[in-house]
Amino acid sequence: MGSLDVIARALWSALLLCVISFSSPLRAQPEPIELWHGRVKADQPFLDKLFKQFTAETGIPVHLRYIIFKNLKVELIGAAFSNAMPDAIIAPADFLGHYKELKLPAIPDSEMPDTIRPRFLKTVELDGKRYGYPFFYGNNxxxxxxxxxxxxxxxxxxxxxxxxxxxxxxxxxxxxxxxxxxxxxxxxxxxxxxxxxxxxxxxxxxxxxxxxxxxxxxxxxxxxxxxxxxxxxxxxxxxxxxxxxxxxxxxxxxxxxxxxxxxxxxxxxxxxxxxxxxxxYSSHVLAFPDYESQGEKQTKLDKLRDFIFRKDVQRQFYDEIGQIPTHKELASLVEHTTDPNRKAHFHQLEHARMMxxxxxxxxxxxxxxxxxxxxxxxxxxxxxxxxxxxxxxxxxxxxxxx
Known part of the structure; x- marks a missing residue:
């Protein structure tokens, strides 16, 4: 009888464990931000590292999808027609000319980071409205x-x-x-x-x-x-x-x-x-297709925007991939560089016109x-x-x- 008691007790414990397991709510995995971009392959390691930093700080995962640049616009417009747009895109500012097809809402002035130099805001402006957040510029x-x-x-x-x-x-x-x-x-x-x-x-x-x-x-x-x-x-x-x-x-x-x-x-x-x-010349922008219908995900996208425009993150774009930040203080700082190659770049920008x-x-x-x-x-x-x-x-x- 002793052995039967042991077996019965073991079966009861196993049954109780199953009941507890099924009655406990499953831990939901955070829904990732789907972000598409067409930056050159040399930038991929930096972008991977950057968005892992964002996830570590916020707990919000980011799924990056790299698309060869020459195909990016076509892929985005195709996704818009099939209602399969990503949550966020990184693209040259001229993509914003297709704001209707890409379902990009106009951005209120109150949501545009006040750290951006006014001249860079012109790169995302169309008929007095802005459809993306310019976070570095040049592209010349x-x-x-x-x-x-x-x-x-x-x-x-x-x-x-x-x-x-x-x-x-x-x-x-x-x-x-x-x-x-x-x-x-x-x-x-x-x-x-x-x-x-x-x-x-x-x-x-x-x-x-x-x-x-x-x-x-x-x-x-x-x-x-x-x-x-x-x-x-x-x-x-x-x-x-x-x-x-x-x-x-x-x-x-x-x-x-x-x-x-x-x-x-x-x-x-x-x-x-x-x-x-x-x-x-132009800027590269962060933009949120169909932002107004994102519901609770808007908060996540706002956190992503705030992260990208943080001074220390803006600095990384310059240090890691050589892109000029739109941050007022940093742009002024890097423009006074003593590096002859960088100085030549800024000299070239003096002769450039906005795309x-x-x-x-x-x-x-x-x-x-x-x-x-x-x-x-x-x-x-x-x-x-x-x-x-x-x-x-x-x-x-x-x-x-x-």
Whole structure:
């Protein structure tokens, strides 16, 4: 009987344990913030570390989804149509031109961090309203050079032409960049006094655009640059010492700093006939699609925003990935740097113009691509291509507004 008592007691204990287990409420796992971004791969370790810090401090997990930048806008718009938007996005400010498709609400002034410099707020403003939080800025093109190959950087395309025979003899390319991308053409348009969009009006049939087309095509005709090298190809050539100069964006600064080290030099874009090239600049923003219907999750998103704009976190964007913070105090501090490469970056920004975020700019980009292809590959003149671009972009904008 003693053994039966032991067995009965054990069974009773097991049954009691099951009852207690099932009657106790399950500990709910915190719902994560779903955040999509298209930052370069070199930034991934930093972003992972940063949002782990946020989770450690708040208990709110963040699920990061990396999307190749060229696909990010399409993925977001597709997700909006299927009601599968993320809770938060990190993207260039020009994405805000699609605020309707991306379901981005206007942000009240009371919710915009007061630490942001007023000039940076302009990068997210459309028709007097703001649709994202700018947390670092720049995103502009500048010229990099390899100090082991270049004693004194060129300041103009005229000087680059003089340098070319020297590098030809050494089987080194003079300069490389993502030639077929129109973002690299825009600074040439700026040098000739034009801009692709003024306000909401496309400006593609202008003397500046025609002159820019001719100059840009001439770079290939003179064999100063190869036309078939994209962004990744150009970066690799430069890192491997196969090209002396590189025109690229601030997004590549940290990667180049790590791969080239002390031999990395930064200079302003080369002048054209005594006039500075004018690249676009913009901010990167944090934005919350469909924020107004997020319910209790709004509190989590507000905590994420406050974290991103905290002074010590803003400093990390500069120290870790070389991006200029929008924080008033920090922006002023880093602008007074003694680092010659950083000083060159700020000098370049003096010649830059803000990238338009108006939705019309999307049509301008497409028309530029088509017009450039007609001119550079299909035998049309620069003048004919300019007329075609202007008619095309005006027709597409009109169709969109109907």
């Amino acid at each position: 093109l500048m010229m990099f050079y390899n100090k082991s190959l270049v004693e004194t950087p060129a300041t103009s395309w005229k000087e680059l032409r003089v340098m070319k025979p020297y590098y030809d003899k050494r089987n080194i390319e003079l300069i490389t960049f993502s030639y077929q991308e129109m973002y690299w053409l825009v600074p040439v348009i700026g040098a000739y006094g034009g801009w692709p969009l003024e306000g909401k009006k496309p400006m593609l049939n202008t003397p500046a655009v025609i002159s820019a087309f001719k100059f840009y095509k001439g770079l290939v005709d003179e064999k100063l640059v190869q036309s078939d090298c994209n962004l990744q190809c150009s970066l690799l050539k430069f890192e491997q010492g196969k090209a002396a100069f590189l025109i690229d964006g601030t997004w590549s600064y940290k990667r180049l700093e790590e791969s080239i080290g002390d031999d990395l030099g930064v200079a302003v874009l080369p002048y054209i006939d005594g006039k500075p090239m004018r690249p676009m 338009p975020i108006e939705p019309e700019m999307s049509h301008v980009w497409q028309s530029l691509i088509r017009g450039w292809e007609r001119y550079s590959m299909h035998g049309f003149s620069a003048e004919e291509s300019a007329v075609y671009m202007q008619k095309t972009v005006e027709r597409e904008i009109e169709r969109d507004t109907q």
